[in-house]
Amino acid sequence: MDLFDKLAGRASPLGEFTSGGYGYYTFPKLEGPLGPEMKFNGKDVIVWSINDYLGIGNNEEVRKIDTEATSKYSLSAPMGARLMTGNSTEHEALERELADFVHKPEALLLNYGYQGIMSVIHALVDRNDFLIYDELSHACIVDGKQLAMSETAVFKHNDIEGLERQLQRATSRAKENSSILVVTEGVFGMTGDLGKLREIVALKEKYNFRLLVDDAHGFGTLGHDGSGAGTELGCQDGIDIYFGTFAKAVALIGAFVATEPRVKEFLKANTRSQIFAKSLPLPIVETARKRIKMIRANPQWREKLWENSMKLREGLKEIGYNVLPSESPVTPVLTEGSTELCTTIMRELREKHGIFVSGVAYPVVPRGMVLIRLIPTASHTDEHIRKTLDAFEMIKPIALQHSDSELNVPV
Numbered sequence: 001m002d003l004f005d006k007l008a009g010r011a012s013p014l015g016e017f018t019s020g021g022y023g024y025y026t027f028p029k030l031e032g033p034l035g036p037e038m039k040f041n042g043k044d045v046i047v048w049s050i051n052d053y054l055g056i057g058n059n060e061e062v063r064k065i066d067t068e069a070t071s072k073y074s075l076s077a078p079m080g081a082r083l084m085t086g087n088s089t090e091h092e093a094l095e096r097e098l099a100d101f102v103h104k105p106e107a108l109l110l111n112y113g114y115q116g117i118m119s120v121i122h123a124l125v126d127r128n129d130f131l132i133y134d135e136l137s138h139a140c141i142v143d144g145k146q147l148a149m150s151e152t153a154v155f156k157h158n159d160i161e162g163l164e165r166q167l168q169r170a171t172s173r174a175k176e177n178s179s180i181l182v183v184t185e186g187v188f189g190m191t192g193d194l195g196k197l198r199e200i201v202a203l204k205e206k207y208n209f210r211l212l213v214d215d216a217h218g219f220g221t222l223g224h225d226g227s228g229a230g231t232e233l234g235c236q237d238g239i240d241i242y243f244g245t246f247a248k249a250v251a252l253i254g255a256f257v258a259t260e261p262r263v264k265e266f267l268k269a270n271t272r273s274q275i276f277a278k279s280l281p282l283p284i285v286e287t288a289r290k291r292i293k294m295i296r297a298n299p300q301w302r303e304k305l306w307e308n309s310m311k312l313r314e315g316l317k318e319i320g321y322n323v324l325p326s327e328s329p330v331t332p333v334l335t336e337g338s339t340e341l342c343t344t345i346m347r348e349l350r351e352k353h354g355i356f357v358s359g360v361a362y363p364v365v366p367r368g369m370v371l372i373r374l375i376p377t378a379s380h381t382d383e384h385i386r387k388t389l390d391a392f393e394m395i396k397p398i399a400l401q402h403s404d405s406e407l408n409v410p411v
């Protein structure tokens with residue numbers, strides 16, 4: 001059979017939404033300057049779906065920096081992978097600044113977080129090793145597992161006893177040259193809860209393993225200085241490889257891992273997706289350096305983000321919604337119903353109230369559940385929050401029609 005003919009019969013995980021919901025539920029176009037007020041299908045909407053946590057994506061100073069950096073360097077330079085011709089003094093300076101920010105000796109830039117972390121996992125463990133990760137880990141970790149030749153095991157979300165059982169099992173089966181890598185997240189992006197990093201680090205007293213933390217959502221938003229979930233939980237030292245991306249709080253593209261020098265040296269020569277790919281363009285590196293400086297110098301952005309997150313969350317709870325006990329700005333509202341309810345809520349909010357939210361239903365969450373996820377940012381105003389809460393109040397008869405407000409199903 002022709003390969004392309006066969007593709008039509010292969011179900012996508014998004015099912016009918018890939019084509020039926022195209023442009024609305026999938027691949028929607030948010031237009032106009034990036035921020036809490038954008039246009040969707042020509043209508044003004046208040047946006048709660050973008051990870052520009054600190055609201056710097058459309059900051060005037062940032063836009064000026066972007067323009068100047070692009071005209072200084074061109075978007076083309078440098079050409080080639082870093083290993084060959086794509087390295088620069090600026091790339092190296094950004095790495096030193098990132099390491100300093102997250103309190104690690106060294107950092108290694110990655111062109112994309114997703115590919116980068118996959119390759120890091122692939123490079124770190126081989127067929128003699130064990131890879132153990134949280135079941136709610138992001139797709140890039142799951143895909144990293146597919147590449148790794150090691151034996152893999154999953155522990156239930158944040159279940160430290162489950163992790164310990166896997167550590168015992170791996171330890172008892174280990175050969176002389178076997179090692180263990182545990183992978184979890186700083187902030188779980190769908191549910192907003194933090195990884196139990198302190199408890200995992202404490203297990204190092206009993207078991208010999210290394211810990212990699214994907215802190216995509218915590219980098220820039222958590223910790224007294226924005227250095228992430230490890231700092232927030234007081235155990236950054238116990239994280240052996242810290243991963244952060246620029247795709248959220250830095251509102252850019254690119255990512256990094258921060259670790260000890262010998263690991264960086266190894267990764268520089270072994271992360272295939274970085275070795276065989278063009279390096280980050282210089283204007284991206286330059287603006288990343290300046291944005292990170294600004295993030296460090298403006299703690300009030302983080303404070304505002306938290307203030308907005310609390311106002312939104314408490315407001316939703318007062319109206320009667322079941323907001324999952326998130327420990328980060330991610331605000332997940334859980335209700336009971338079908339995929340149809342999920343699309344109805346999204347449509348009602350967008351069409352009747354000018355509120356743009358994203359929702360997920362089965363198979364992302366268990367059958368019968370609907371999760372509406374709101375992402376507050378530092379640039380949302382009290383007025384945005386008030387209008388949004390009013391809208392959620394008005395759609396209550398639809399959104400909570402089957403719901404028992406005590407519902408608290410782990411997602």
Ligand SMILES: Cc1ncc(COP(=O)(O)O)c(C=O)c1O
Pocket residue numbers: 112113114115138140185189214216217245246247254255
């Ligand atoms: C938890 C998590 N890890 C990794 C990534 C991938 O990062 P990037 O967008 O830089 O490829 C994302 C999404 O951006 C994420 O949410």
